[in-house]
Amino acid sequence: MAAAGGRPKFLPMARYEHLPVFKAVYDFNLYFHRLAQGFPKDVKYGLAGEVRALLSNLLDQIVLANNSRDKAVCLAQAEHCIELAKIKSRMLQDLGALSVKSYAHIAKTLVGISQQISAWEAWAKKNLSN
Numbered sequence: 218m219a220a221a222g223g224r225p226k227f228l229p230m231a232r233y234e235h236l237p238v239f240k241a242v243y244d245f246n247l248y249f250h251r252l253a254q255g256f257p258k259d260v261k262y263g264l265a266g267e268v269r270a271l272l273s274n275l276l277d278q279i280v281l282a283n284n285s286r287d288k289a290v291c292l293a294q295a296e297h298c299i300e301l302a303k304i305k306s307r308m309l310q311d312l313g314a315l316s317v318k319s320y321a322h323i324a325k326t327l328v329g330i331s332q333q334i335s336a337w338e339a340w341a342k343k344n345l346s347n
Contacts, residue, residue, distance in 0.1 A: 233283040238333040242279055245326050246272045252319060260314045264305055271302045275330075288341040292334055299331050 233239045249272055253265040275298040282291035303324065310320035 233280045236279065236283060238330060238337065239276070239279050239283070241326070241330050241333065242272070242276050245330065246276060248326075249323070252315075256309075256314050260309065260312065264309055264312070265314070268302055268305045268309070271298045271305070274298050275302070282337070282341075287345065289338065289345075292338045292341065295334050296331065296338075299327050299334070303327050 246269075249265075250269060253261055253269065256265050275295055278291045278295035278298065282288040282295065285291055306315065306320060306323045306327070309315040310317065315323070
């Protein structure tokens with residue numbers, strides 16, 4: 218169906234800033250960046266740097282998924298980032314860079330984000346097939 222002026226009519230997407238999952242990932246990025254400032258230099262620029270890169274990529278995938286018609290690829294990549302961040306965070310805790318309390322917060326937050334992404338994936342699959 219065409220709108221006035223011959224352009225196709227479409228429903229605008231939600232802005233990524235308004236997505237709860239975007240806010241959760243953004244806030245978690247800030248939390249981890251601040252937390253990593255207190256790590257020893259070798260950890261801060263090594264393993265913690267890898268986690269920061271994964272979290273940054275996770276944020277990118279959320280924005281890309283929001284702007285994509287087929288969200289499955291971006292959301293699958295986001296889940297992959299979460300799994301790697303969980304593993305590397307556990308390594309940080311095992312190496313003594315993270316306290317048990319900080320690790321528990323990180324793990325809980327990543328599980329919550331993963332649940333939001335899984336729900337978004339299910340919604341996207343349902344609506345893509347309609």
